[in-house]
Amino acid sequence: MGCTTILAGRNATYDGSTMIARNDDGRFDVKKMIVVDPKKQPKHYRSKISHLKIELPENPMRYTATPSVDPKNGIWAANGINEANVGMTATETITSNALVLGADPYVVYKEKKGRQKEEIGGLGEEDLVVLVLPYVHSAREAVLRLGSLLEQYGTYEPNGIAFNDEKECWWLETIGGHHWIAKRVKDDEYVMMPNQFGMDRFDLNDAFGDQKEHLCSADLREFIRDNHLDLNRDGVFNPRYVFGSHSDADHVYNTPRAWFIGRYFNPNTFKWDGENADFTPESDDIPWSMVPEKKITVEDIKYILSSYYQGTPYNPYQKAEDPKKGIYRPIGISRTGVMAVLQIRGYMPDPLKGVEWVCFGANPFNTVVPVYAQAERMPKYLSDVTLDVSTENFYWASRIIGAMADPYFGSMIQHIERYQMSVASKGHKLINEYDRKMMEQNDYSLIEEANEKICAMCKEETLKALNNVLHEASLQMKCGYSRADN
Numbered sequence: 054m055g056c057t058t059i060l061a062g063r064n065a066t067y068d069g070s071t072m073i074a075r076n077d078d079g080r081f082d083v084k085k086m087i088v089v090d091p092k093k094q095p096k097h098y099r100s101k102i103s104h105l106k107i108e109l110p111e112n113p114m115r116y117t118a119t120p121s122v123d124p125k126n127g128i129w130a131a132n133g134i135n136e137a138n139v140g141m142t143a144t145e146t147i148t149s150n151a152l153v154l155g156a157d158p159y160v161v162y163k164e165k166k167g168r169q170k171e172e173i174g175g176l177g178e179e180d181l182v183v184l185v186l187p188y189v190h191s192a193r194e195a196v197l198r199l200g201s202l203l204e205q206y207g208t209y210e211p212n213g214i215a216f217n218d219e220k221e222c223w224w225l226e227t228i229g230g231h232h233w234i235a236k237r238v239k240d241d242e243y244v245m246m247p248n249q250f251g252m253d254r255f256d257l258n259d260a261f262g263d264q265k266e267h268l269c270s271a272d273l274r275e276f277i278r279d280n281h282l283d284l285n286r287d288g289v290f291n292p293r294y295v296f297g298s299h300s301d302a303d304h305v306y307n308t309p310r311a312w313f314i315g316r317y318f319n320p321n322t323f324k325w326d327g328e329n330a331d332f333t334p335e336s337d338d339i340p341w342s343m344v345p346e347k348k349i350t351v352e353d354i355k356y357i358l359s360s361y362y363q364g365t366p367y368n369p370y371q372k373a374e375d376p377k378k379g380i381y382r383p384i385g386i387s388r389t390g391v392m393a394v395l396q397i398r399g400y401m402p403d404p405l406k407g408v409e410w411v412c413f414g415a416n417p418f419n420t421v422v423p424v425y426a427q428a429e430r431m432p433k434y435l436s437d438v439t440l441d442v443s444t445e446n447f448y449w450a451s452r453i454i455g456a457m458a459d460p461y462f463g464s465m466i467q468h469i470e471r472y473q474m475s476v477a478s479k480g481h482k483l484i485n486e487y488d489r490k491m492m493e494q495n496d497y498s499l500i501e502e503a504n505e506k507i508c509a510m511c512k513e514e515t516l517k518a519l520n521n522v523l524h525e526a527s528l529q530m531k532c533g534y535s536r537a538d539n
Contacts, residue, residue: 057310057384058145058246059354060215060222062238063399067348071222073215074354074394075142076416077131082390083122084131084448085438086411086424086431091115094187101127103162103174103209107202113187117409117426119391122438127179130186132393134407134426137190138219140395143181144212147226148249148298148307156280157229160207175207175230181214192216192223196235196268199225204270207231213246219399219406226250228296232276237266242342243318243349247310247384250297253341255290293341309334309367309381317357318345326365334367334381351410351421352477354394359385359416370462385416387459392416395426403427404497405488410480411435414451418458418469420476420518422447422511423484425500432508447508450515457526464525472518476511483507 058075066072077084094113099106101124114137118130132142162174176184184202189195195216207230216223224244225235236252238244244251257274260267270276277283277295284294312334316325322343323331332339361383362368369379394410407426412419424431438446444453454472458465487503 055248055306055382055386056145057248057358058142058213058215058244059314059357060217060224060238060244060246061349061354062222062240062242063220064240065243065345065349067350068398069400070396070398071140071217071219072349072351072354072394072396073140073142073217073222074358074392075132075145075215076358076384076386076389077119077391078386078388079129079390081388081452082129083438083440084119084391084413085122085446086117086119086391086409086435088428088430089116089118089133089187090429091187095183098180098184100174100177100180101125102177102179103160104171105173105175105180105206107184107206109184110188115429116186117428117431118182119393119411121390122440128183129179130182131391132395133182133186134395134397134409135186135189136427138397138403138406138426139186139189139192139195140217140397140407141182141186141195141214142393142395143185143214144178145214145246146178146248147211147213147246147251148300148303149211149229149296150298152280152282153229153296156276156282157231159209160230161209174209176202177209178212181212192218192221193237193268196223196225200233200235200268200270203227203233204231211250213251217395217397219397224252226252226296228270228273228276232270232273234260234269234273234292234296235267238342241344243345244342245311245314245339247307247314249303249307250293251341252292253338255292257290299337303337304335305380306382308336308339309362310384311339312336313360313362313365313384314357315339315343317360318349318353319343321346351394351396351423355392355410355412355416355421355473355477357384358392359419361385361417372463387415387455389414389416392421394421401488402492402497404500405491408484412451413448415455415459418455418465419451420473420511420515421480422476422507423480424504424507425487427497428500428504430501432505434508434512444516444519447511447515450512450519454515454519454522457522461526461529464529465522468518468521468525472514472521476514479510479514480507483510
């Protein structure tokens with residue numbers, strides 16, 4: 054599943070919060086946002102895809118999630134923030150190579166056929182949020198819990214997982230079936246992850262020593278040595294060379310997205326365009342993390358996760374017929390199910406620390422709305438989603454706007470930009486108002502009221518945008534005709 058993930062340390066953001074965000078780019082998966090009550094958290098978990106059974110710990114915490122509405126393939130909770138204000142988004146499908154998979158194959162489910170016994174599979178994207186998020190009190194603890202599960206049960210696919218708490222962001226990448234590495238994001242840096250193995254530096258001495266910023270599976274050194282995986286020279290350990298992919302497909306599907314992200318956040322640090330560029334869309338050595346030239350906002354993350362190579366020859370919406378038009382996979386893609394920015398604000402009281410900014414459908418045409426994560430329920434506009442199309446919820450209204458706006462991009466974009474600005478600015482305003490109100494009154498029972506008011510605003514603005522987009526599309530229908538008939 055193609056996704057794009059951004060992580061930002063607390064000194065890299067506008068307000069000192071940590072932020073992790075991901076486009077969940079499924080196959081038009083119908084999604085909703087809910088709060089999982091601890092009483093409804095399963096104690097005996099069974100994966101739909103791999104048939105794996107796991108006994109879960111007692112005393113889970115409440116957490117938010119954006120699961121699939123249709124449960125036929127499992128929960129696919131995607132992302133959330135728990136009661137301890139730990140955020141998690143899982144997963145970014147990454148890449149691997151033949152040497153790694155030959156040494157530690159994926160744990161893939163196999164059906165019983167004839168005399169061949171059923172073989173239970175490992176963990177996957179379907180499972181990870183449900184198995185980890187309700188039981189951890191910090192981002193580091195989340196890494197360690199997931200790492201132990203991977204070592205015990207294995208995985209059937211390559212995945213990257215982001216975690217954050219009020220102080221730290223961590224990124225974990227799986228290696229083959231049972232191995233993994235994880236790295237703490239530096240406080241002043243952001244990370245860009247476009248569907249390939251990402252880390253380009255890792256301190257094994259720290260991972261097997263103080264473990265301040267690096268963690269990994271217990272036998273990783275022996276695994277690398279015994280299977281001749283280290284392709285590095287001159288004593289520099291680059292895990293991207295060791296565990297990652299080296300394919301032509303990366304150059305059209307993955308690295309162009311990293312190029313555009315770096316170009317946006319660090320336009321002057323490197324030369325990104327033209328002759329003698331430091332990095333091109335097909336460069337294999339684009340850094341995994343950098344210090345941004347300015348502090349990062351929620352709107353920056355929304356913009357970059359909605360992007361389609363604006364201002365470059367690769368923009369699929371440009372009018373000019375350029376041979377480079379549309380040749381690279383955009384970040385904001387049509388099939389996105391949900392995107393969430395998980396913001397943990399360490400400067401706020403515990404009930405107000407976690408804010409989840411969520412949107413559904415194709416990001417170039419949708420808008421992002423904030424809700425307080427420490428709620429006991431989510432407004433129906435986010436949670437009451439069915440498999441049938443309806444304008445009464447945010448998911449389907451967003452999908453409809455995107456599908457109608459895309460064919461008429463030039464005439465639609467002004468409506469979309471006004472819609473996005475209106476919801477974002479009013480969302481900030483309401484968060485600011487309720488932050489002050491709840492702190493002044495020392496009454497955090499107003500969280501549900503705040504979320505309802507924010508979603509009512511969002512629904513009103515979304516219906517306005519839907520009206521505008523429908524009218525504009527109607528004017529451009531091919532069955533229109535002009536012969537003094539209007």
